[in-house]
Amino acid sequence: MRTTHADDDTRTGGRARRWRRRLGLVATVAVVGAVAHIAGFQPAVSQLATVNAYKADADPGMDPSGGPWARIPGVAVPMTAQATTYPFGGDAIPAVDVRALHYNGQLFVRVEWPDSSVNDSTFGTTLFADAAAVQFPAATGSKVPALCMGQADTGVNIWQWRADTEAGVPQTLPEEDPDGVADHYPITDDLGYPARYVGNPFDSTGAAQNLVAEGFGTLTATPEHPVNAAGVHDGNRWAVVFSRAFPSPGEGQPNLTEGTKTDIAVAAWNGQHQDRNGQKSVSQFVSLDIGDEPVPPDRTPWIVILLVGGLFVGVIASVVVWRITP
Amino acid sequence: MAKVYNWQLGREMEYPYAGGDRERQFAAVFNINRCIACQTCTMACKSTWTHYPGQELMFWNNVETKPYGGYPRSWDAKLLEMQETLDPGGQNWAGTGQADVRSPYGRFDGKTIFETANGTSERVTGYLPDDDEWKAPNNGEDHGTKMGPDGAKLPVHQGWFFYLQRICNHCSYPACLAACPRNAIYKRKEDGIVLIDQERCRGYRKCVAACPYKKSMYRPTTRTSEKCIACYPRIEGQDPISDGVPMETRCMASCIGKIRMQGLVQVEADATWTHDPRNPIYYMVHVEKVALPLYPQFGTQPNIYYIPPRWAPREYLRQMFGPGVDAAIEKYANPSRELLALLQLFRATREVIFAFDVIPGPVAQTLNVGGRSRTIYDDTVVGYDAKGREVARVKVVEPVVTRPGSINSI
Numbered sequence: 205m206r207t208t209h210a211d212d213d214t215r216t217g218g219r220a221r222r223w224r225r226r227l228g229l230v231a232t233v234a235v236v237g238a239v240a241h242i243a244g245f246q247p248a249v250s251q252l253a254t255v256n257a258y259k260a261d262a263d264p265g266m267d268p269s270g271g272p273w274a275r276i277p278g279v280a281v282p283m284t285a286q287a288t289t290y291p292f293g294g295d296a297i298p299a300v301d302v303r304a305l306h307y308n309g310q311l312f313v314r315v316e317w318p319d320s321s322v323n324d325s326t327f328g329t330t331l332f333a334d335a336a337a338v339q340f341p342a343a344t345g346s347k348v349p350a351l352c353m354g355q356a357d358t359g360v361n362i363w364q365w366r367a368d369t370e371a372g373v374p375q376t377l378p379e380e381d382p383d384g385v386a387d388h389y390p391i392t393d394d395l396g397y398p399a400r401y402v403g404n405p406f407d408s409t410g411a412a413q414n415l416v417a418e419g420f421g422t423l424t425a426t427p428e429h430p431v432n433a434a435g436v437h438d439g440n441r442w443a444v445v446f447s448r449a450f451p452s453p454g455e456g457q458p459n460l461t462e463g464t465k466t467d468i469a470v471a472a473w474n475g476q477h478q479d480r481n482g483q484k485s486v487s488q489f490v491s492l493d494i495g496d497e498p499v500p501p502d503r504t505p506w507i508v509i510l511l512v513g514g515l516f517v518g519v520i521a522s523v524v525v526w527r528i529t530p
Numbered sequence: 531m532a533k534v535y536n537w538q539l540g541r542e543m544e545y546p547y548a549g550g551d552r553e554r555q556f557a558a559v560f561n562i563n564r565c566i567a568c569q570t571c572t573m574a575c576k577s578t579w580t581h582y583p584g585q586e587l588m589f590w591n592n593v594e595t596k597p598y599g600g601y602p603r604s605w606d607a608k609l610l611e612m613q614e615t616l617d618p619g620g621q622n623w624a625g626t627g628q629a630d631v632r633s634p635y636g637r638f639d640g641k642t643i644f645e646t647a648n649g650t651s652e653r654v655t656g657y658l659p660d661d662d663e664w665k666a667p668n669n670g671e672d673h674g675t676k677m678g679p680d681g682a683k684l685p686v687h688q689g690w691f692f693y694l695q696r697i698c699n700h701c702s703y704p705a706c707l708a709a710c711p712r713n714a715i716y717k718r719k720e721d722g723i724v725l726i727d728q729e730r731c732r733g734y735r736k737c738v739a740a741c742p743y744k745k746s747m748y749r750p751t752t753r754t755s756e757k758c759i760a761c762y763p764r765i766e767g768q769d770p771i772s773d774g775v776p777m778e779t780r781c782m783a784s785c786i787g788k789i790r791m792q793g794l795v796q797v798e799a800d801a802t803w804t805h806d807p808r809n810p811i812y813y814m815v816h817v818e819k820v821a822l823p824l825y826p827q828f829g830t831q832p833n834i835y836y837i838p839p840r841w842a843p844r845e846y847l848r849q850m851f852g853p854g855v856d857a858a859i860e861k862y863a864n865p866s867r868e869l870l871a872l873l874q875l876f877r878a879t880r881e882v883i884f885a886f887d888v889i890p891g892p893v894a895q896t897l898n899v900g901g902r903s904r905t906i907y908d909d910t911v912v913g914y915d916a917k918g919r920e921v922a923r924v925k926v927v928e929p930v931v932t933r934p935g936s937i938n939s940i
């Protein structure tokens with residue numbers, strides 16, 4: 205049932221065609237954006253693509269591989285280098301595949317993108333982590349906030365996953381590097397970790413951060429951790445599932461429910477390219493519909509029965525034909 | 531980009547932010563001629579602030595051997611080369627100094643690290659050193675250039691090296707602050723100290739790449755960047771033993787070679803220094819011009835001022851400290867009565883000295899130095915703290931004390 209798979213050459217029929225399509229989409233976004241800008245209204249880029257959040261009949265869990273995810277269509281969302289604010293850059297990820305589900309008052313968003321290298325350690329000055337984030341308007345109203353961190357009257361809520369936090373942050377040099385030697389740490393209380401002491405979320409261990417922003421440089425982590433995230437790398441691609449309960453956990457975070465129509469944007473960072481902060485690949489906002497359409501049932505058993513049955517009938521028929529043929 | 535005034539360059543320059551409120555600026559004078567590279571300053575800092583897991587390679591204070599050493603390795607040579615590539619043939623000083631506080635060294639006509647970044651994806655030209663480059667605070671210790679057959683003689687030694695003492699410059703236009711996309715770095719108006727807000731920092735290391743002096747460092751256990759905090763509780767007079775007046779930082783107060791003096795100077799809104807010749811730092815930087823900023827051409831208006839080493843090649847020193855080098859060395863080699871007296875105040879007290887007086891004394895000695903006759907006076911220099919109380923009194927001629935033989939036992 206996969207309809208699109210952004211970076212799969214065999215499935216989509218070649219790199220050139222894929223790029224043409226991607227360029228076409230980017231160009232359309234640009235033209236629509238420009239016209240909207242001139243006409244003076246906020247572009248609801250939403251028309252270009254819609255991610256439907258299907259209703260699941262069982263808890264999908266946090267595993268991004270298989271299960272209901274394989275049975276719903278992915279939406280290929282093109283990405284470009286962030287080019288609005290310093291520092292620019294980050295065009296390492298051409299597109300992401302986005303899917304969504306909801307189950308029992310909980311929204312699940314799955315983001316998948318090509319990345320052949322796993323960068324899950326930041327234990328070194330030049331090491332940066334693979335990461336992904338989804339962004340929603342702070343309120344599910346009609347006005348779409350500015351893509352980059354929103355603006356003063358229309359904020360955004362961002363859920364970010366990072367590979368290094370999920371892998372666990374080593375706490376000492378020897379823990380990270382078996383050849384590393386530290387004679388003695390005379391004091392190891394929290395006062396010696398100012399970031400930890402003041403509650404910096406980067407020094408916490410959860411794989412997901414929940415952030416709110418109302419413009420550049422205002423990104424702030426919420427003290428609560430209402431968002432879950434988990435990522436799996438299959439050798440060529442990352443797939444990450446985010447989830448959060450529908451009710452808004454606090455200011456600047458959208459209230460969701462079945463029937464909600466809002467917007468979603470995606471950002472992804474490739475640690476191998478030293479992507480971090482504004483150096484990232486970003487999408488435009490696309491629509492997100494939390495509907496009542498159920499996840500298509502798992503047809504695998506029927507397909508197997510049909511195949512086996514067909515084979516059986518074929519064999520019988522062959523035998524019969526063979527027998528009755530003079 | 532806003533236009534701000536950089537007096538060390540004698541001109542306006544581009545900076546991402548317009549100047550904010552300023553009252554006082556943390557500043558210090560380091561006399562390179564006296565340093566013995568004992569690293570007592572380095573250890574005073576390390577044992578106070580950076581002995582926790584994840585800070586193993588972190589030395590907010592380090593002393594390195596020039597010309598070959600550097601922490602991180604070749605930090606200055608690398609940036610000088612980048613600047614030359616981005617501003618080919620342009621990194622020059624021109625014009626004559628107006629000999630006032632607005633342009634004491636003439637005018638720098640080249641581009642600063644903010645200006646060479648124009649049109650790039652970054653706000654500041656810089657680079658991110660890897661962990662290997664941070665591994666030693668004084669690698670290549672005591673490695674000098676090749677000695678000539680005649681040995682070393684002043685004015686310039688043939689085989690030479692010198693020690694460069696380095697901490698964060700608490701720059702008036704910090705590159706670290708300019709590069710931070712999080713607005714997590716701030717400069718305090720009351721003392722000009724530059725701090726990273728450990729709650730807002732998200733470990734992007736833009737400051738590490740941007741700081742030309744490489745004094746913002748990454749800590750992998752908290753995944754944030756940390757930097758020298760100028761021992762701000764001491765500067766605020768919070769230490770109980772300082773009786774509420776500003777006290778010098780740990781690295782300054784522990785200096786064995788008595789090379790360091792730290793102060794707080796009054797500054798104007800445009801970051802020039804308010805006229806205050808009784809302030810020892812102001813006196814050395816603006817009246818005598820014996821102490822010079824480190825690589826002022828980078829454009830951050832750094833606030834550690836160095837008395838250049840007498841014996842090193844002038845061309846090398848001019849690249850490092852700007853065009854004021856020759857005059858500064860002349861002042862140091864043939865000091866005025868006031869300067870000679872003031873040099874005795876280094877490390878005479880741990881309180882920050884806000885004002886000094888010189889009380890004239892009798893002739894102590896007449897010398898012949900380099901064919902010139904010099905008279906040394908046994909003047910007395912007195913230092914005063916923030917409350918105007920006397921905290922140090924030193925004479926130019928060190929008193930000689932002869933111990934009786936009876937107690938001369940080791």
Ligand code: SF4
Nearest residue numbers: 698699701705706741
């Ligand atoms: S020396 Fe570096 S870290 Fe210190 S204030 Fe200047 S730019 Fe920032």
Ligand code: SF4
Nearest residue numbers: 565568569571785787
């Ligand atoms: S303590 Fe003083 S003399 Fe020793 S290395 Fe540091 S600056 Fe130089």
